[in-house]
Amino acid sequence: xxxxxxxxxxxxxxxxxxxxxxxxxxxxxxxxxxxxxxxxxxxxxxxxxxxxxxxxxxxxxxxxxxxx
Numbered sequence: 750x751x752x753x754x755x756x757x758x759x760x761x762x763x764x765x766x767x768x769x770x771x772x773x774x775x776x777x778x779x780x781x782x783x784x785x786x787x788x789x790x791x792x793x794x795x796x797x798x799x800x801x802x803x804x805x806x807x808x809x810x811x812x813x814x815x816x817x
Contacts, residue, residue, distance in 0.1 A: 755787065755813045762808050768794055771808040785815035 762775025772791065780786055793809035 754816045756816055757811050757813050758783075759792070759809060759811055762810065764806050765804065766806070768806040768808050771806045772810065775808065775810055776812070779812055783812075783814050785817070786812060787815055788813045 758779075760775050760779055762771035762773075762778075764770035764774055772789070776786065776789060790811040790813075791808055792811055795807045795809075796803050797805040797807065
């Protein structure tokens with residue numbers, strides 16, 4: 750196995766369905782402009798409330814990707 754160097758970024762995904770969907774949406778969007786995505790870490794979960802109901806799930810992720 751060769752050595753790798755990684756860059757780590759933070760992004761926030763949002764979904765009206767679930768926190769899992771917010772994660773999937775964020776990674777899919779990041780994958781459109783970044784390559785070599787290798788891992789993610791959920792660092793914060795929060796939400797938006799409207800009329801005493803959850804309106805949006807928001808998840809902050811750290812995403813690691815290998816540098817060329």
